[in-house]
Amino acid sequence: xxxxxxxxxxxxxxxxxxxxxxxxxxxxxxxxxxxxxxxxxxxxxxxxxxxxxxxxxxxxxxxxxxxxxxxxxxxxxxxxxxxxxxxxxxxxxxxxxxxxxxxxxxxxxxxxxxxxxxxxxxxxxxxxxxxxxxxxxxxx
Amino acid sequence: xxxxxxxxxxxxxxxxxxxxxxxxxxxxxxxxxxxxxxxxxxxxxxxxxxxxxxxxxxxxxxxxxxxxxxxxxxxxxxxxxxxxxxxxxxxxxxxxxxxxxxxxxxxxxxxxxxxxxxxxxxxxxxxxxxxxxxxxxxxx
DNA sequence: CACCAATTTGGACTTTGTCTAATATCCGGA
DNA sequence: TCCGGATATTAGACAAAGTCCAAATTGGTG
Numbered sequence: 001x002x003x004x005x006x007x008x009x010x011x012x013x014x015x016x017x018x019x020x021x022x023x024x025x026x027x028x029x030x031x032x033x034x035x036x037x038x039x040x041x042x043x044x045x046x047x048x049x050x051x052x053x054x055x056x057x058x059x060x061x062x063x064x065x066x067x068x069x070x071x072x073x074x075x076x077x078x079x080x081x082x083x084x085x086x087x088x089x090x091x092x093x094x095x096x097x098x099x100x101x102x103x104x105x106x107x108x109x110x111x112x113x114x115x116x117x118x119x120x121x122x123x124x125x126x127x128x129x130x131x132x133x134x135x136x137x138x139x140x
Numbered sequence: 141x142x143x144x145x146x147x148x149x150x151x152x153x154x155x156x157x158x159x160x161x162x163x164x165x166x167x168x169x170x171x172x173x174x175x176x177x178x179x180x181x182x183x184x185x186x187x188x189x190x191x192x193x194x195x196x197x198x199x200x201x202x203x204x205x206x207x208x209x210x211x212x213x214x215x216x217x218x219x220x221x222x223x224x225x226x227x228x229x230x231x232x233x234x235x236x237x238x239x240x241x242x243x244x245x246x247x248x249x250x251x252x253x254x255x256x257x258x259x260x261x262x263x264x265x266x267x268x269x270x271x272x273x274x275x276x277x278x279x280x
Numbered sequence: 281c282a283c284c285a286a287t288t289t290g291g292a293c294t295t296t297g298t299c300t301a302a303t304a305t306c307c308g309g310a
Numbered sequence: 311t312c313c314g315g316a317t318a319t320t321a322g323a324c325a326a327a328g329t330c331c332a333a334a335t336t337g338g339t340g
Contacts, residue, residue: 024287024336043327058289063328082296084327085222100268112257119248121276128240128275135268136261164305164318184296198320203297222327224296281340288335294328304319310312 007036019072026050026057030065034075034089040105042084080105080133095132108134147176159212166190166197170205174215174229180245182224220245220273235272248274 012031013023021027033049034041041049047062066087069075078086080098086105088096095108113132121127152171153163161167173189174181181189187202206227209215216228220238226245228236235248253272261267 022286026288056289059328060290060330061288064288079219079222082219082222082225097262099265108259112259114254114256115272116254116256117252118274119252121274122237124279125239125276126279128277131271131273131275132255133271133273134258134261135271136265137268139264139266162306162317166319182296196320199297200299200321201319204319283339284337286335286337289331289333291331293330296325296327298325299323300321302320304317306317307315309314 007032015074019074021068021072021074026061027065027068029057030062031069031074034069034087038106040078040086040088042086044084046087078105078131078133080135096134098133098135100135100137108132147172155214159214161208161212161214166201167205167208169197170202171209171214174209174227178246180218180226180228182226184224186227218245218271218273220275235274238273238275240275240277248272 009028009032012028012035015035016023016027016031029050030046033046043062043066046066047057047059050057050062066075069087070077073091074089076088076091078088078096080086080096081103088105088107090107093110095110095113097106097108099105115130115132118130149168149172152168152175155175156163156167156171169190170186173186183202183206186206187197187199190197190202206215209227210217213231214229216231218226218228218236220226220236221243228245228247230247233250235250235253237246237248239245255270255272258270
């Protein structure tokens with residue numbers, strides 16, 4: 001909890017270290033891209049952002065890094081669009097709102113939302129996550 | 141409602157007609173593939189199944205047809221896996237269980253499930269659908 | 281400085297899905 | 311039956327997201 005209020009690159013390095021990730025240049029830039037805005041980004045958006053600033057970061061590194069962040073629990077993967085995966089820097093329990101027309105993905109705070117009556121899981125299974133996705137569209 | 145209890149090709153033709161779809165050979169085969177099993181299929185699975193039986197059906201036709209079925213409300217699209225879209229012949233309200241290891245997708249009856257406390261939608265937006273996806277994995 | 285491990289990189293490759301222009305099929309009317 | 315137009319189907323080229331790998335770079339440490 002209590003991530004730094006300002007997403008400086010130093011704070012990003014700190015965050016990475018606290019998640020057991022060696023804070024390299026590229027990783028810091030990628031983390032900064034993800035954490036310093038509320039919209040969720042896809043891999044190619046991350047790449048575009050990171051490559052505006054100084055050095056180039058390769059596609060392979062962006063994908064490697066995003067997967068690393070996933071593994072280390074720094075971000076969550078949100079699958080709403082068959083053409084690309086979004087990465088969500090918020091790993092606390094919450095849900096998602098997906099605007100079909102614009103492709104924008106935002107959070108729904110789980111605070112008020114209650115889901116009850118889910119059937120028991122099949123034997124030998126454990127829950128990996130519950131994704132509640134509300135798809136909306138601009139009124140015609 | 142009251143789809144035929146047996147998924148004969150004649151019944152499929154009937155089903156298609158009732159959804160305002162011209163029942164061609166290929167469409168009947170594809171509908172049959174989707175409706176005659178409880179697992180949800182992806183486009184390439186549909187293609188594999190349809191092409192075991194007699195005539196060949198082209199990739200383009202499979203995709204065209206699945207989109208047509210979608211538009212006509214015959215099937216639903218389920219997006220759980222970044223690598224492929226699943227098609228669900230059940231359009232009544234229900235949720236999904238996704239087995240991460242195997243890639244199998246099955247239904248959760250919405251009967252008992254209750255979702256409450258969703259925040260109001262942003263102004264000018266209408267809900268297009270609410271997807272509740274439970275991701276499970278075989279216990280280690 | 282030299283070395284070793286970790287990281288990054290370009291580019292080839294795979295997969296899912298789209299697009300298009302040509303062909304085939306179906307059906308109603310003369 | 312034959313014709314013509316609308317509807318379907320097709321092969322194959324193409325696009326975009328993501329993976330993979332071997333080579334090059336980087337960053338400590340002794």
